[in-house]
Amino acid sequence: MESDIGISSNLGGGLLLRYASQNSLDESSQKQTPRSNRTERTPYRNNSHIVRAFEVLQSLRKDEVLCDIKLETDDGTIVCGHKIILASTSPYFHAMFSSFGESNKNHVIIRELDSNALKLLIDFIYTAQIMVTEENVQVLLPAANLLQLHDVQDACCDFLQSQLHPTNCLGIKAFADLHSCMELLSSSESYIQQHFSEVVEGDEFLSLSSEQVVKLISSDELTVPSEEKVFECVICWVNNSPNTRKEYLPKLMEHVRLPLASKDYLLKRVEEEPLLKNSLQCKDFIIEALNFHLLKSEQPGTIPKTIRTKPRQPVGLPKVILVVGGQAPKAIRSVEWYDLENNRWQSGPEMSTRRCRAGLAVMKDRRVYAVGGFNGSLRVRTVDMLDLSSQSPCWVPSVAMLTRRGTLGVAVLENCIYAVGGFDGTNGLSSAEVFDCNTQEWRMISSMSTRRSSVGVGVLNNLLYAVGGYDGLSRQCLKSVECYHPSTDTWTPVAEMSVRRSGAGVGVLDGVMYAVGGHDGPEVRNSVEAYRPSTGVWTPIADMHLCRRNAGVIALAGLLYVVGGDDGACNLSSVEVYNPNTNTWSMLSTSMNIGRSYAGVAVIEKPPHFNS
Template identity: 45%
Template sequence: MQLLSREGHTVSHNSKRHYHDAFVAMSRMRQRGLLCDIVLHVAAKEIRAHKVVLASCSPYFHAMFTSKYHPLPSDEMSESRQTHVTLHDIDPQALDQLVQFAYTAEIVVGEGNVQTLLPAASLLQLNGVRDACCKFLLSQLDPSNCLGIRGFADTHSCSDLLKAAHRYVLQHFVDVAKTEEFMLLPLKQVLELVSSDSLNVPSEEDVYRAVLSWVKHDVDARRQHVPRLMKCVRLPLLSRDFLLGHVDAESLVRHHPDCKDLLIEALKFHLLPEQRGVLGTSRTRPRRCEGAGPVLFAVGGGSLFAIHGDCEAYDTRSDRWHVVASMSTRRARVGVAAVGNRLYAVGGYDGTSDLATVESYDPVTNTWQPEVSMGTRRSCLGVAALHGLLYAAGGYDGASCLNRETQVSLHDYPAQDSSPAMGRTGPGARTTFLPLLKVSGGPDAHSAERYDPLMGAWTSVAAMSTRRRYVRVAMLDGNLYAVGGYDSSSHLATVEKYEPQVNAWTPVASMLSRRSSAGVAVLEGALYVAGGNDGTSCLNSVERYSPKAGAWESVAPMNIRRSTHDLVAMDGWLYAVGGNDGSSSLNSIEKYNPRTNKWVAASCMFTRRSSVGVAVLELLNFPPPSSPTLSVSSTSL
């Protein structure tokens, strides 16, 4: 029959079900024993199959059944010509499941078979099944089994699972250390864990207790390891009370000369706080959990008719704000800083009086706890952390910046925030009622004091050379910088540096502009100051100081004029948070990219906050379970 067609015309056929139908047919043939050309023997089990199917799915079987292309010695029989092959070191049931997988591309991984299936899949080089086993084990990680899964992954060279399990152990160490698996670990693995910088522990006390529990689990065999273990515990980071009441009282520790030396080192670290910069060792370095991310906390502040005790926190990973626990005291004009894994709110103004009280926030429990009060009432103060110590400098005690009796008009106090709830006016706002006040006494506003959380005590340090309130303080290169402020008569451009080793303040180059209530932060080795008040208006200008050059230079201005805001560095950006624009309190935030020299909008806070305190904590799990999850989108500046 002759067909008429166009020259070159063809029809293409592609059956999407061909491969599926073919493998279904081959699976049925295997079940019926048709055309099977290989029998796998494992233990007492026989598994019939087709070489071509096994070889096409498994590199292991491919090498076995095609070995005729790689001749063996004459006295060896190649499996490629055999119809029966015996396999060793593989579970019979797992092999049967994997052969079935070769035909169906389906397998179920669960608690009952994962421990035999993973090594079998590794042997047969079925990487997809192996990955599925690892994924299942990863989903099952728990403090009670993570050490076992980590060891299993190490044995079978599952590098990704090994890393994930090890990270889980570090992140959940407090719970892991209470398990039987931990008590049975060999010394080498315990040392590896307790020496890690990435260990996630609320306190070094948890590491100390874990080490002692491990030793006492088999004390006769393990007491010899106490000195090596104690070298990994960061004893200087323990409180003095704990060192004397627990560590020194423990016979396992006290009877070892090497442990005594470690205890002396820790106590010396406590007794010489001004020398901590030079006494630093690996045992004085705070741990930072792997996987932790920065969270920005906005604490207190004020807005129209209100002073806030509530707090909120911003997680950059989710770009969301969350409400966290409120402070026990309302605080505006508060100093806020992070020391270790806690946030400290220092002093401030509660609407009635200036405060000496201090409280700290525990992100693990989402609670605020009282700390030892300062020796001086302070609002409008500067607060910063250095070498594990909290410094409070300058401020206002509710009377005056002076230490002598004087008569002052409120005209002398250029206002900072005109909100009635903010009580006294300060630099920047309009004043409508100007009585005369008689004030007397009070500490100097150039005074400074230092809080040691490990000792639970405040100590006076050298006073600044200039009285400063509405001042900000930041830490750079192991020194503190007090920037600008207000001295009761004028807004300041001056800056001074505190060196803790010599306990002295020295002047450095003055800013390009006078500024009180500015935001100050350190980023990439430079000191930034943003906004503030120059005595006539709120500013949006920004400048930075290079310690190496000893000079200030202008950078891009903020998009909004801000004073009484706070500035903080996070993830390579500067965040300007809240404040007052000269007419109202703000909930807006903008961030600065030093690489592009530009400010852009960031997600707004829920609450308008001027005279706010801001700090950053590195947290693994955020938000805390008890905090509501809310979000506010960015606004265009």
């Protein structure tokens, strides 16, 4: 009699596991009626299998076990590997080991490839992890380009984009152009145009060629306070090496829109510039500009139209500061916005319910989310959304959070909204959750190491920082800071602030994170400190004019704005502005219509229906 479980070969020579019994053979000879409720079986899947397999492969490679290829760089560094693994992940290696002479070799020399970059990239092939840093990105990107590891290329470009600063953006643009990183090239060009005034103050600008300067200053999309800034940068560039550069001056001045400079500036500065006195063509540009002012006042209809009389128009709509809800002194539903061009505060679409101690998030699709907070009677988990692309924008309910949260921190990272810490009405929270705008779902992420209500949050280099706050368990204001890594779903501690800050405003400007004001018990602070990831420490900067806690902090046009808050006694309607170039604070000349503490504050593009 046959065994119940046996192995037999099929006609193709393979093995077939079969289960047999006399009963089942008898039944199989009869016509079977299909079962309508038969469930579809799915294969078993072990998601950690491939991860474990590659961990073993990496261990074997490190010990040079079963390796069949040695890769050597110009400096003699040798990196071992397995051809099949390298070919399966890199089109470069796939071609090398399947179509070229190297397929029969076990030792290959790769010319003009940095040895450190090769080691990092081979490690990445086996581990799917790589750390991109300021020190390695310039060798890593071209190496990833060569080996056609496109995800590492993207990671390098994302890192460089996060590092854009007035002092390095021209170099990053040139690097992106050299390696055909088109998205990085576009974003660096936009950054240069938007930060033109700061960019031309750096050494990178002075090292540009005449053709590069012409391309830069001829753009219609420069963001400049006046055309006088363009003229001054041209003169500065020429004076950096006058003997070799003054011959380019007429070509450069052709793209300076002198008619848009003030008449006084033309007479007192431009006409007196020594470099222009010996150039007839440059004198013609001055005459054209003066005639423009003459005709503008006497015969405006006869002004000739040239590129030099065309105002520059920066890309995108002008930016405004949006202030939502807040405590004044109770939770309110009013909204107002500040127009920098007109220096005016105006009313915006009112919220459907009162809300303070909430977080505000702005997504790229021009949707504004008011997250959680306090409605005057209890902490809520509700979220309201304002669609700025609508012709009649109004606040509508969105997907509620999983947890009630007031005095929480809210930030946007990679098209997701993060809600961090807060107070649920009974306890301070260490938990955090994230809203994926694609799936329209909230999910919990790892909790912080401590409870943090009245916490400030900021995003730097695609990492989320939770700054200070209040630990209700120990009843202490905090000076600790934690950093969340979305790729690993982990929080790690970073350097502490110099003082405890609960209710501090947090803003990020040009790669620097600022912790503004806040309090430690009864003491409300006017002090401010800044954190740079490159140094990993907090350093003090100039104090604000007023003590503030629970204020909104945003960055706009190279400046940091601190909006409202309270001084411990009353709510504030004033706004202070920080200039990092001069390390000075100034008061905005116009204040909000009402004093607001715990308001949501954000920068948005001014919608066309927000009338001035």
